[in-house]
Amino acid sequence: MAYLPLSPLDHLSYSFVLSALLVFLFLSGLLLVTYRLFFHPLAQIPGPRLAAATQLYEFYYDVICKGQYMNQFEGFHEKYGPVVRISPNELHCNDPAFIDQIYAGSAGGKKRDKSVFYLNGTQVHGSCFGSVTHDLHRLRRQTLNPFFSKASVTRLEPMIREFVDKIYAHVESYAGTNEPCNVSHAFVCMTTDLISQYAFGWNRNYTGTRSFKPNLTAAMVAGEGTIKLFQHVPFLLPLFESSPEWVAKLAAPGSEEYLHYQREVYGTVDDVFEGKIDVRNTEKQKTIFGEILDADLPREEKSRQRLKGSAREVIGAGTVTTANALAYAVYYIIATPGVIDKLYAEIINAFPNATEIPSCKNLENLPYLITVLHETLRFSCGICTRLPRLAHEPLFYSGTFKGKHYDITIPPNTAIGMSAQLVHSNPDIFPEPEKFRPERWLDEKGKRHKELDGYLLAFSKGTRQCLGINLAWGEMHMALATFVQRFGKRVELFETGPEEVVYTCMSTHMVVTSGSDCISWLTYLDDLFEPGRETYNGVQILVH
């Protein structure tokens, strides 16, 4: 029998192929690390070498240690200076003087993109928030802008009043019962029904139940918990989004609630397209989606997919954020001696009739109320995760940090962000930052200290700052003033300590105080958007 000659490939065993593959991977890894450390455009920017070499450094803190990377930043800045390379392709800055450079407005044609890595986890495709490029963002944002102008929010006041009244009627029913009322849940019901009504002319009537349950908090908390994993392993996101809820529950208990919520929002848009919800035929109030569908916009801007992105965005962004700020305000005004009494006096003096909810325009004339809200947002930070931007032009940092001068050039298209909690706890801007002291927002003549506003990062800054600022302020003014007016003299906290009002501590070295008394030391919880933690109960009160 004649044998065919063996080709050289036939000598290759599986183990040889595997070894060759491993050597190849090792050498490519080595090459990549060498490039990142010595030849990358950010190679000269100081920071931990391991963080510059591999994303796994951040992965360890974010995924294995559950959102703990931000806890390292303060130490990084102590060691490396104002601008630190926190991962192979990203920088973090801790000099408030640089806010206007990173978060530039559109004046002078400055363009800011968002980082793909940052957006990977946030699950808002087809939205303003989720647009990577500046130009796409502008196009999408101009569609939504008119609905959130100051004039639009003024027109929305009757609706705000209606939902504020509705939740406080329930809160009143707790009076004298010794039964705790969860105001965190009350506020999230209010904000969810309000934004749903405004968006679709329809809401789930979360404000209809005295217990304020169900509400969106659990779904949001669960959703937050998945962000870091999807940021680092983005291919898991489409799998998650398309999986049945029971699979999501098995993989990450709690995440099924978020999936359920997301599908409900998308289902609402489907209902609009299938004519089951008529967003155009609302008697009292125009709706966001009715207006968008009637507007003279390119067809793709009105597509089902596009509107799902917007729906998910406005419902997601406009609910827990404002609700948290309000719940935190309630906590701080009660926990800090003297604040609620001073606020009560100001409000009752201006509006003695407790059955009428004053307009935002009138409430904006109450200096102490405004300072309380500013101080609350300083403490609560709004969104606690870092918010990176990519400038189209190079940025030049030149400044003194901890007594040393630095000149740093940041190449164009580099992700660089700041963290609100580091700016908000900077003692050069906010002396004794650990103290809840609303008066710091007033100048020596008792007028608003507007210069400080530039350092309030709760809504971010520049072209990509919060779209819902006016609505958030409107809701916060009306809901907090009415709370104080109706319950200010007969309310106390119930089993609510400072741990309920931090999703991140402002600084590892800070203590939260009540007036001048230290309440407790706090540690960072996690680097997420909202209080993404299982132990979160919310702010509870007793009404007498």
Ligand code: HEM
């Ligand atoms: C106290 C309440 C609120 C806080 C602290 C807050 C905070 C923020 C922050 C920091 C951003 C920027 C995120 C980034 O840079 O990636 C943002 C974006 C956004 N917020 Fe708010 N927000 C609040 C209330 C609202 C409300 C009531 C709405 C109403 C729908 C809203 C809608 C949005 C939207 C749509 C974006 C994306 C804007 C864009 O990318 O152009 N927010 N918010």
